[in-house]
Amino acid sequence: MSTPVLRHTPERDSARARPGNETTRNLIGNGMLALLRHPGQLQRLRDDPRLLEPAVDEVLRYDSPVQLDGRVVREDVEMGGKRLRAGQKVIALIGAANRDPEAFENPEALDILRKEKSHLSFGRGIHYRLGTSLAVLEARVAFRGLLDRFASIRLAVEPSYRDGIVLRGVESLWIEVERARRPAEI
Numbered sequence: 001m002s003t004p005v006l007r008h009t010p011e012r013d014s015a016r017a018r019p020g021n022e023t024t025r026n027l028i029g030n031g032m033l034a035l036l037r038h039p040g041q042l043q044r045l046r047d048d049p050r051l052l053e054p055a056v057d058e059v060l061r062y063d064s065p066v067q068l069d070g071r072v073v074r075e076d077v078e079m080g081g082k083r084l085r086a087g088q089k090v091i092a093l094i095g096a097a098n099r100d101p102e103a104f105e106n107p108e109a110l111d112i113l114r115k116e117k118s119h120l121s122f123g124r125g126i127h128y129r130l131g132t133s134l135a136v137l138e139a140r141v142a143f144r145g146l147l148d149r150f151a152s153i154r155l156a157v158e159p160s161y162r163d164g165i166v167l168r169g170v171e172s173l174w175i176e177v178e179r180a181r182r183p184a185e186i
């Protein structure tokens, strides 16, 4: 996907056609869901808020808000044992690349302390997503806010996913919470 011999296809149903909103919602929803399904990781994050940055990176890898992206081959090239010809369209499966066992140790595991950081959830190359900092900041604020405000958070209802193969995100995320005691109340 990072190779210079590929360029973008202008699909309407892409992260570029609808930048920002749905993708960031998916990051927060998918990310929170991943953490709720891994209570040990959630607790680790609760214990050490400095892990917020790697945690957001890891949930982006683990359940990518954008699952695929298109490219057009610029010149004939061999890639992954396949001959690609100039002008052919290819689809880069971001979700699969983010679980590549050659790039990530134990890729199916959610590990907020993971050393490898090279996920492709924001794309690669000259089209590398422009709103990275904003989306990451929004997710950090959301996770931090939930953890600060609630002493416990559990999944209340098994979520369903919105239709579509490009963007992946839950319809809604219902949680059960217990309010945290404010310092003044202790």
Ligand code: HEM
Pocket (backbone or CB within 6 Å): 008, 015, 016, 019, 020, 021, 023, 024, 027, 065, 066, 069, 120, 121, 122, 123, 124, 125, 126, 127, 128, 129, 130, 131, 132, 134, 135
């Ligand atoms: C979690 C949130 C987001 C994710 C996962 C995401 C993902 C992506 C991906 C995969 C691409 C294609 C990049 C490529 O082909 O190499 C893209 C393009 C783009 N995104 Fe996002 N995005 C997110 C949020 C945002 C936000 C908040 C903005 C704007 C404020 C934004 C603006 C754009 C733009 C303008 C492009 C087109 C870039 C170009 O074609 O040169 N995105 N995004």
